[in-house]
Amino acid sequence: MIHEVDEALRGLVVAEALAGTGVDVSFDAPTRDWANRRNAPTVNLFLYDIREDRSRHFQGRVAERDAAGQMVAWHDSPHFFALSYLVTAWTNRPTDEHRLLSALLTNLVRYDELPADRMTGSLAALRLAVPMAVAAPPGEGRALADVWTALGGELKPSLDLVVTAPVSARRTPAAPPVRERTVGVSDITGARASRRTRVVPDGRR
Structure with missing residues (x-):
């Protein structure tokens, strides 16, 4: 999950x-x-803290669906973890760093949650x-x-970015969807006919 949040943030920052x-x-x-060692202007997103947010835990399962909306699996009630990032800008001039931080703040503050298309x-x-x-x-x-003391560096202007992401404890594949098939049935003389519905799993005959 952590690497997926990393990539979502990278895409959001780079694109906007x-x-x-x-x-x-x-x-x-x-x-x-x-x-x-840095040799180019850089925005750094350093993950410095991970802890569970128990206030977001809920009872019940979560359905996983494919692109067509068909349910493919169940997930046990997920746990949520707050990932805290120290966001800094690194250039050769403080004024340029401040411009980068301003651009980051202006774009990130627009979102209360990670955009779905980035996940x-x-x-x-x-x-x-x-x-x-x-x-x-x-x-x-x-x-x-x-955090700066632990890193051994000098205090620097930064943004504190916290992303609270779910982790599924267990994924259970869903049973095949049930389909109904109607077949005709008649007696030996063909005088009477009835229709009978047989319920079969998808993909079976």
């Missing part, structure tokens, strides 16, 4: 906030060594909303200054 700029996108830890894999299969929030006050235990 950074469209036509040629700015790189990285998910590496923005340590001092990484910063020294793939298990996120697309579950078809559940994936909430996201940018620049909200960090929750308890998520002080960004502590």
Whole structure:
């Protein structure tokens, strides 16, 4: 699930906030060594915290459907995990970094959840909303200054981006759909005829 959120964010950032700029996108830890190796303007989305959001847990199963709307599997009640990203811009001038952060903020704040067309894999299969929030006050235990200290770098302007994504505990394939087939039945003389419906699984005769 985490890599699917990564790719959804990459697609969203590249297509909207950074469209036509040629700015790189990285998910590496923005340590001092990484910063020294960087050789192009870069937006960094560093995943620094993962924790379960139990307030979103619900009872019941979730149906997975194919492109035609046919149910293909059931998912047990999913667990939701908040993925927290430290979003920073890296160039040779602070003013350029501020412009990039402004573009990121302007585009990301438009969305209360990941767009459905950006989701793939298990996120697309579950078809559940994936909430996201940018620049909200960090929750308890998520002080960004502590993150910078752990990275060994200097404090830098950043956006705190939190995406809350579901994880399916178990996927159970659905039984074949039931079809009805009507057959004609008559007695040996052919004098009487009746019609009888036989219920068979799809694809069987």
